[in-house]
Amino acid sequence: MPETLRIGCGAGFQGDRLEPALVLAERGKLDYLMLECLAERTIALAQLRRLNDPAAGYDSLLERRMTGLLPLIRRNGVRIVTNMGAANPIAGAQAIVALAKRLGLTVRVAALTGDDVLDLLDPNQTVLETGEPLSGIGPLFSANAYLGVEEMLPAMASGADIILTGRVADPSLALAPLAHEFSWTIDDTERFARGTVVGHLLECAGQLTGGYYADPGKKDVPDMARLGFPFADVDPDGNATFSKVEGTGGRINRMTATEQLLYEVTNPNAYLTPDITADFTTVEIQETGPDTIAVSGARGRKRPDTLKVSVGYHAGYIGEGEISYGGENCVARAQLAGEIVAERLRGQFQELRVDILGVTGLHTRPMSGGDFNPYEVRLRVAGRSSDRQKAALIGEEVETLWTNGPAGGGGARKSTQEQIGIVSCLLARDKVKPQVTVFET
Amino acid sequence: MKKKLYDLAHARAGDKGNTTILSLIAYKAEDFALLRDRVTPEAVKKHFAGIIKGDVVRYELPGLGALQFVGQDALGGGVTTSLAIDVHGKSLSAALLEMEIEA
Numbered sequence: 214m215p216e217t218l219r220i221g222c223g224a225g226f227q228g229d230r231l232e233p234a235l236v237l238a239e240r241g242k243l244d245y246l247m248l249e250c251l252a253e254r255t256i257a258l259a260q261l262r263r264l265n266d267p268a269a270g271y272d273s274l275l276e277r278r279m280t281g282l283l284p285l286i287r288r289n290g291v292r293i294v295t296n297m298g299a300a301n302p303i304a305g306a307q308a309i310v311a312l313a314k315r316l317g318l319t320v321r322v323a324a325l326t327g328d329d330v331l332d333l334l335d336p337n338q339t340v341l342e343t344g345e346p347l348s349g350i351g352p353l354f355s356a357n358a359y360l361g362v363e364e365m366l367p368a369m370a371s372g373a374d375i376i377l378t379g380r381v382a383d384p385s386l387a388l389a390p391l392a393h394e395f396s397w398t399i400d401d402t403e404r405f406a407r408g409t410v411v412g413h414l415l416e417c418a419g420q421l422t423g424g425y426y427a428d429p430g431k432k433d434v435p436d437m438a439r440l441g442f443p444f445a446d447v448d449p450d451g452n453a454t455f456s457k458v459e460g461t462g463g464r465i466n467r468m469t470a471t472e473q474l475l476y477e478v479t480n481p482n483a484y485l486t487p488d489i490t491a492d493f494t495t496v497e498i499q500e501t502g503p504d505t506i507a508v509s510g511a512r513g514r515k516r517p518d519t520l521k522v523s524v525g526y527h528a529g530y531i532g533e534g535e536i537s538y539g540g541e542n543c544v545a546r547a548q549l550a551g552e553i554v555a556e557r558l559r560g561q562f563q564e565l566r567v568d569i570l571g572v573t574g575l576h577t578r579p580m581s582g583g584d585f586n587p588y589e590v591r592l593r594v595a596g597r598s599s600d601r602q603k604a605a606l607i608g609e610e611v612e613t614l615w616t617n618g619p620a621g622g623g624g625a626r627k628s629t630q631e632q633i634g635i636v637s638c639l640l641a642r643d644k645v646k647p648q649v650t651v652f653e654t
Numbered sequence: 655m656k657k658k659l660y661d662l663a664h665a666r667a668g669d670k671g672n673t674t675i676l677s678l679i680a681y682k683a684e685d686f687a688l689l690r691d692r693v694t695p696e697a698v699k700k701h702f703a704g705i706i707k708g709d710v711v712r713y714e715l716p717g718l719g720a721l722q723f724v725g726q727d728a729l730g731g732g733v734t735t736s737l738a739i740d741v742h743g744k745s746l747s748a749a750l751l752e753m754e755i756e757a
Contacts, residue, residue: 254734342671342732425666425744432664468664468679471718475677477668479724481713494715528735566730566737575745577704580752581658595737635734637671 214449215244218394220387220411221444224248224278224295225418227255231278233418233442233461238285241444241458244394246286247386248278248295249416253635256380257525259300260355261633271305271377272297279309280316286374287318294369294386298377300355302326306377306652319654323373325365327647328380330522330640331356340524341637347524350636355525358640361385361487361516362392362399364647369393371651380523382486384412387445395449399488399516406491406513407451409484414455414473414508418442421455421473422463422504436462456505465504474498474508483514487521487642490514519639528634531597532604534611535570536618536625539589544572546619547592553618554594554610561606562596569593591624597632605629657757663689665747674706674728674743676750680719689721690714692755698723701753705746723750 221243223234227250238246250272251259263270272278275297286293298305302324313320334356336348347353357380368376369389376389388408391397397404414421421443423434434440441461447453455465474493478484484491492512499507534554538546551567558565568574571590579585594611598604608627615625659665659678662685668675678693680686695710702710708726715722729743730736740746 426664428664431660471679471720472664472666472677474718475668475675475679475715475720475722476666477670477675478722479670479673479675481715481722494713495717497717531737564737568739570739574739576749580701580749581754593739595739597735597737632735635671635732 214396215394217446217448218244218391219444219446220245220247220390220415222247222249222415222418222442224250225416225420226250226252227272227274229418231281233440234278235281235285236458236461237442237444238282238289238291243291243444245390246291246293247415248293248297249383249386251296251299251380253523254633256299256357256523257355257633257635260525263300264354268304270299270301271308272299275305275308276312279312283313283316283318283320287320292390293375294390296378296381296386298324298379300379302377302379303650306650309375309377310652310654313654320375321373321651321653322375322377323368323371324650324652325360325368325376325378325647326650327364327645328357328360330358330645333640333644334522334638338638341639343636347638351526351528351634353524353526356522358520358522358645359487360520360645360647362389364645365389366393368649371649373651382488383416384409384486385488387412387415388488391447391451402489402513402515404451405489406511407509408447409486409489409491410474410493410496410508410511411445411447411451411453414470415443415445417473417476419463420476421469422457422465423469426469426472432468434464438462452509454501454505454507465506467498467500467506470498470506470508485517487516489516518642520642520645522638522640524636524638526634526636528632529597529599530601530604530629531595531632532607532629533593533595534608534625534627535591535593536611536614536622537589537591538619538621540621543590544569544587546621547590550592550614550618550622551594553614557610558606561603562598565594565596567594601629655757656754658751659693659753659755660751663751665750667744667747669729669742672727672729672732674725674746676723676725676746678721678723678750683719686716686719688757693721693753695723702749
């Protein structure tokens with residue numbers, strides 16, 4: 214058993230920067246590299262791609278990320294754990310093997326499947342967000358259960374260089390290697406809770422090292438253009454020290470870590486994953502050196518009996534249009550422009566959102582007192598329709614403001630996009646049949 | 655005297671479906687008690703009138719100098735179908751820090 218295990222996180226969302234993972238794999242002295250690339254909507258979009266092409270559906274950046282990483286992980290003995298398999302881990306694993314052959318490398322990839330549970334759902338079961346039955350929300354096309362460590366362990370034990378999953382809980386990408394290497398058992402709630410904190414702090418990558426944090430003059434972060442991603446040194450009890458590769462940009466301190474610990478946590482007393490019910494309220498964070506923190510103290514209780522399932526449905530199309538106004542009286546001209554578009558589209562959309570970006574776009578109004586007199590503003594109009602052509606009307610009407618609206622309207626843009634809705638439901642754990650398939654060069 | 659939360663604390667926003675999660679963290683440990691007294695769930699609900707349409711629940715984390723606010727029905731129906739420009743409500747942390755309290 215290793216004395217400590219070093220896990221780095223090289224991606225915190227699907228479109229994340231490529232370089233920090235390369236830095237970690239090259240100079241991070243890692244044992245494991247996790248890549249978290251699968252938001253709720255990302256996997257639904259991947260399912261749509263797979264419906265159009267049975268060989269597609271894995272992460273669209275998989276080959277680009279792996280082209281740089283494969284030589285480094287083979288040379289330095291780093292194992293990758295990633296959910297970049299998305300809607301098609303089997304095809305993703307085959308793509309990695311094909312890529313390795315082209316690069317003249319050997320590789321062993323374990324694909325974990327079984328998270329696709331669309332066929333297992335009951336139309337009468339309850340949607341968590343609305344309390345309505347699943348059958349009432351619209352045409353369903355994807356359903357993926359959040360698998361956890363128990364389902365991942367056989368893949369960890371396969372000896373693969375890369376463990377490629379579909380939907381698993383984000384923190385499980387770190388907890389699975391910890392449980393595997395330190396032989397933690399599923400009922401070891403204390404260590405599972407601590408390992409889940411490690412995964413949760415790492416899972417958004419740059420959000421632990423100063424990304425989504427910096428505020429110039431107030432919360433300064435050095436060299437953000439080269440923001441480095443974090444790694445954790447974890448001991449066999451789950452206590453961890455976090456830092457980043459020397460020479461990279463960014464900052465890790467108590468403040469960045471506290472923000473990330475609480476990020477998206479709907480109940481700090483009971484953070485639910487497939488692996489654990491974790492209590493974050495007892496976590497302690499100490500600065501132990503430059504860009505170095507020690508984290509301990511999480512408590513755990515029994516994991517939930519059910520798995521959460523993320524369900525994708527067709528939610529129609531969103532149409533948007535934007536146009537800018539500047540100088541004296543620009544807010545009034547943008548307002549007039551918005552009124553004109555709303556009048557022309559009256560009765561055609563259930564909801565039409567009309568915003569003056571610069572004044573109302575983010576928060577519907579300035580959130581504090583004082584005069585706001587922006588030099589330039591941008592009108593944005595958005596609405597939804599089940600019909601693509603109809604949704605497109607919104608952008609078209611905004612564009613006509615060039616010659617049919619207030620003075621000085623510039624920079625009109627229009628777009629129409631398919632909308633994918635996501636809701637959640639629960640599934641009994643024993644309904645899921647996880648399977649590991651190993652591919653090698 | 656009125657003080658902006660911006661001067662006392664930092665914040666981060668997260669989302670789950672149609673729920674916004676706002677973390678408020680005191681810069682100085684000694685300011686935590688003041689934040690706990692003044693930044694009540696009711697005050698936050700009022701500050702976000704028209705934005706957070708459902709309940710606001712608050713969790714206290716004194717060891718971390720932090721308050722966690724969970725606001726229901728806050729993201730225009732949810733990240734995936736909202737008509738807002740900031741569908742995740744990622745900028746709502748800045749909106750929280752605009753709040754003023756007696757200090």
